[in-house]
Amino acid sequence: MSIPSISTSIRNSLEELAISDKAGGIKAKFSVDLDRVDRFSFDFGQFYMDLSKTHISQELLSIYLKFANEIDFVAKREALLAGERINNSEDRSVLHTLLRDISNQGISMSDDDVLAQAKASKAQFVDQYHQIQQQLSKREHAIKDIIHVGIGGSSLGTQLVFEALKDLNSSIKVHFIGNIDAHQLVDVLSQCELANTLVIGVSKTFTTAETLQNLDSIADWFKAGGVNNPLAHFYAVTAAPSKAHDYGIPSNNIVSFPTWVGGRYSVWSSVSLSAALVIGIEKFEEFLSGAAALDKHFYTQSPETNGCFLAAMLDHYYVNFLCVKSRAIFAYDFRLRSLVDYLQQLETESNGKDRQRNGDPVDQQTSPVVWGGVGTDVQHSVFQMLHQGTSLIPSEFILVRDPDHDLVEHHKELLANGLAQTAALLEGQDKAQIDSIHAQDGLTDLAKRAKIFSGDRPSTTILLDRLTPKALGALLAFYEHRTFCFGVFANINSYDQMGVELGKRLATQVKPLLDPVKPIQDSEQTQKSAEGFDPSTLSLLSKVGSS
Numbered sequence: 001m002s003i004p005s006i007s008t009s010i011r012n013s014l015e016e017l018a019i020s021d022k023a024g025g026i027k028a029k030f031s032v033d034l035d036r037v038d039r040f041s042f043d044f045g046q047f048y049m050d051l052s053k054t055h056i057s058q059e060l061l062s063i064y065l066k067f068a069n070e071i072d073f074v075a076k077r078e079a080l081l082a083g084e085r086i087n088n089s090e091d092r093s094v095l096h097t098l099l100r101d102i103s104n105q106g107i108s109m110s111d112d113d114v115l116a117q118a119k120a121s122k123a124q125f126v127d128q129y130h131q132i133q134q135q136l137s138k139r140e141h142a143i144k145d146i147i148h149v150g151i152g153g154s155s156l157g158t159q160l161v162f163e164a165l166k167d168l169n170s171s172i173k174v175h176f177i178g179n180i181d182a183h184q185l186v187d188v189l190s191q192c193e194l195a196n197t198l199v200i201g202v203s204k205t206f207t208t209a210e211t212l213q214n215l216d217s218i219a220d221w222f223k224a225g226g227v228n229n230p231l232a233h234f235y236a237v238t239a240a241p242s243k244a245h246d247y248g249i250p251s252n253n254i255v256s257f258p259t260w261v262g263g264r265y266s267v268w269s270s271v272s273l274s275a276a277l278v279i280g281i282e283k284f285e286e287f288l289s290g291a292a293a294l295d296k297h298f299y300t301q302s303p304e305t306n307g308c309f310l311a312a313m314l315d316h317y318y319v320n321f322l323c324v325k326s327r328a329i330f331a332y333d334f335r336l337r338s339l340v341d342y343l344q345q346l347e348t349e350s351n352g353k354d355r356q357r358n359g360d361p362v363d364q365q366t367s368p369v370v371w372g373g374v375g376t377d378v379q380h381s382v383f384q385m386l387h388q389g390t391s392l393i394p395s396e397f398i399l400v401r402d403p404d405h406d407l408v409e410h411h412k413e414l415l416a417n418g419l420a421q422t423a424a425l426l427e428g429q430d431k432a433q434i435d436s437i438h439a440q441d442g443l444t445d446l447a448k449r450a451k452i453f454s455g456d457r458p459s460t461t462i463l464l465d466r467l468t469p470k471a472l473g474a475l476l477a478f479y480e481h482r483t484f485c486f487g488v489f490a491n492i493n494s495y496d497q498m499g500v501e502l503g504k505r506l507a508t509q510v511k512p513l514l515d516p517v518k519p520i521q522d523s524e525q526t527q528k529s530a531e532g533f534d535p536s537t538l539s540l541l542s543k544v545g546s547s
């Protein structure tokens, strides 16, 4: 029998606390806990985080500190930092933080080679960045469009960095092509002119079907435009340079990064080449330094003052003891419109696991569904459910105090809306308040009852002074460490992603079955290879295959 990942005494304490939290709510905490805002707010330098409008309390913290002791949290954090092979199913270290700071806050690594690799990889990236810039400056036609071909971790972070940090009037556009659905590709190609377009294929493995197929089709587009050997003009970013070379990209055009950088943790590497070419390498370096500063906080602060630990503690408490199934993230800044997609991969691909580190089934809830959007758009769609729905959905509001435009009134309104939502989620509106607001207007009782908001809905506010490269770096590093902490609490390996493999493998079996024009049941040969699929899939195959 396997050992429970949460001891009975911790589980009992948390269950008991959850009963009182469900009954008491959050509002009441403010009246007994007068310095709660100060106690549960954190200034990370690059941003400020207020956890006071959640169920956080001294009792909760005390229990999680005991839990952290029981599971040896600090030793596990040190193992991450020391480069131990904490990705045990793939026998790999997790070292992407070295790309942000080679010295890694002075804590020595167990493997000197890795440090050398990190140094070399960063230097190579900067070198190649300058070489590419030089080549581009010599071109007859200036680059106006970059097509970044990559998917998942080979795209989401780069897209976020590009959108968040580019000058609003930047003359170069980066198009991100990930999906195999060619509607996206056709649309992008219709916006580009061959002579002004640079193509960068990004894939850690350089085997990803979508990426290779999209690169093939873009090469065909170049050929159709009269370019004989298009691949000679393409760039590749990969941890498998020999594969990119075999594919046809010239060695000089291949920018590599180390295999110990996980796909969804690769935004700090040359994977972000296309964004760096637009924002400039200096801003990219600042982005890395912002993350390094947050790393320092995470590695040096003890759990009780560690913002990453505390945010993960709440995530864990909510899904395991307060029946929460999802967490919502709302960026009140259009430039962060890709943040939710990025965090969805980071958190759910890392922690959406049903196996413990030793292979046993998990005995607790792991990642909630992560979703969200951009304020104020979301206020006119999903916020109804947030305020009056039947599920408790902890939400996160990310606000930026100073905008990078001059339309002051827009920004005031944007901030006012974000702040008002967090206040409304907490306070709600009871019958007495509604009666007093509508004392004179004869509103029916039915309508009044529909206006009741229970309040007590948890929210966290993250406030950036400005959306600088440093602030973005710190913010993303904060989410990474929070994800790590949750993985430690849940006793899972946050660094593999076996769950995406099965569907990919089956797709390669399904594809040939779509080729015959005849309905699938009519073809003896196809029926044979279709063996093993369930009746529903077989029926769908016959409908798709017969078109």
Ligand code: F6P
Binding pocket: 151, 152, 153, 154, 202, 203, 204, 205, 206, 207, 208, 211, 263, 264, 349, 497, 500
């Ligand atoms: O499908 C999962 C995944 O392996 C992600 O983890 C990764 O970010 C993405 O595919 C792309 O992989 P690659 O960079 O090797 O093309």
